[in-house]
Amino acid sequence: MRRTIAIVNQKGGVGKSTTAVNLGASLALLGTRVLVCDLDPQANATSGLGIPKPSASASTYGVLIEGRALSAAVVSTAVSGLSLLPSSPHLAGAEVELVPMLSRELRLREALERGAEGYEVILLDCPPSLGLLTINALTAATEVLIPIQCEYYALEGLSQLLDSVTLVQRYLNPALDISGVLLTMFDARTRLSEQVAVEVRRFFKDKVYEAVIPRSIRLAEAPGYGMPVMLFDPSSRGTDAYMNLAKEVMTRGRDR
Amino acid sequence: MRRTIAIVNQKGGVGKSTTAVNLGASLALLGTRVLVCDLDPQANATSGLGIPKPSASASTYGVLIEGRALSAAVVSTAVSGLSLLPSSPHLAGAEVELVPMLSRELRLREALERGAEGYEVILLDCPPSLGLLTINALTAATEVLIPIQCEYYALEGLSQLLDSVTLVQRYLNPALDISGVLLTMFDARTRLSEQVAVEVRRFFKDKVYEAVIPRSIRLAEAPGYGMPVMLFDPSSRGTDAYMNLAKEVMTRGRDR
Ligand SMILES: Nc1ncnc2c1ncn2[C@@H]1O[C@H](COP(=O)(O)OP(=O)(O)OP(=O)(O)O)[C@@H](O)[C@H]1O
Ligand SMILES: Nc1ncnc2c1ncn2[C@@H]1O[C@H](COP(=O)(O)OP(=O)(O)OP(=O)(O)O)[C@@H](O)[C@H]1O
Ligand SMILES: [Mg+2]
């Protein structure tokens, strides 16, 4: 069964795009056919994979708003087995343009049902809000991965996020399940990271992935070269952490 | 003349709330009467100043959506001279609730014109998006402060941000001016920070503040105690950097 994983957290800068790019690349390197969909008008996942910004029609905007086929926009990347639905700045208008549309919450799900049969895993990179782009992702997804930065402010918005997931489960996507919570930017030199990790594990229990992503400058440098970290610096801690996460995502998925 | 400074960047996690809290506290400690308005449903500036989440009516939501007077929501903080218009999760609905309202872009400006006469500086902390909450801030503001994290992804959304500012200047607020660009989370140990800083200075020239905010764990720890960093750890680099920024903001403002 195909897995569609929405990477969601309305808190900004917690590692959503970094996770979409590097988990996507790791899964592909392990032999999975992966599609990353960039649903953020900032298009960070697009540039993080080295893809230039496309025209409006050949992007997420074209698929969601103009109703174009997925195949008219999806491109391959430098990682074999990893494809991308690229974003562009036009998507910034989508939150408003979607509001009056018929079945506006279902447009991504329908586009994926029509055109994504060749992929085993689809990763949806969401913008830092709980608007219609993120709702489209939660409606299209089979599961949710929540990245949580190991810092105080990142704990605050969680109840709003869980409320949104519950609403989508009730009205749009009953099969949606929170499959995992990922601790990111963990800095072992500070007590703060450990304190936040303890809180998150107490609240989410066994939903928290064993794999923890450390704060590592190589993860922040790789996007500047348009590469996932496993191509930029295969020996870095960032590479190990995301490869371990990929293995864990695959194992957890087996019992679904 | 009262200065209203919108702290804006749709990129997430770049230090908007941290700047609102610590620049606000620094200005107040230097004798300025300051109001911080928390326009983010995540309410990070609210908890960063140690204020518990208010009821809907006694918050930004009450002022913007229910038309309540500012004085019915504003609270004082632990820093003498610093007041706060607190946020609450109800604000998450405001983006959609504002859409059909008459003069929806002007509601914050009107509320501040009616009720903020006692303040010399007003700081507006914005959510990570360019939606109606941020547009309300840009319409109410006399100037814009753009925090830019010294990392690659942070450079990407700048042209969208500048386009939004230009639109607001043309249709809603001709007097709006970009008064400054603030480099945040600068990590002197990495080449990446320096590379980004060079790019930002080349693009924004003398709009970039001399004060640069270093990446400092004390800045990330302080919100957990509900305090600005100058109360949490007065000897930290974060304190020095934001106090220097406050002095620079005051000096630059004099020639307006
Ligand atoms: N583990 C890490 N170590 C160091 N830097 C990281 C790590 N993960 C992400 N970063 C950097 O932190 C910043 C924020 O990460 P990223 O952009 O992936 O977050 P996001 O949640 O997608 O942000 P947004 O809310 O704007 O979409 C980026 O500059 C990224 O390169
Ligand atoms: N100079 C700094 N050094 C270290 N940590 C920092 C610094 N500035 C901010 N932080 C931390 O980085 C994270 C992001 O900062 P902050 O929440 O202020 O950004 P933001 O732009 O307001 O985010 P959002 O887009 O979600 O509103 C927070 O956990 C904060 O405590
Ligand atoms: Mg992102």
Ligand SMILES: [Mg+2]
């Ligand atoms: Mg913030």
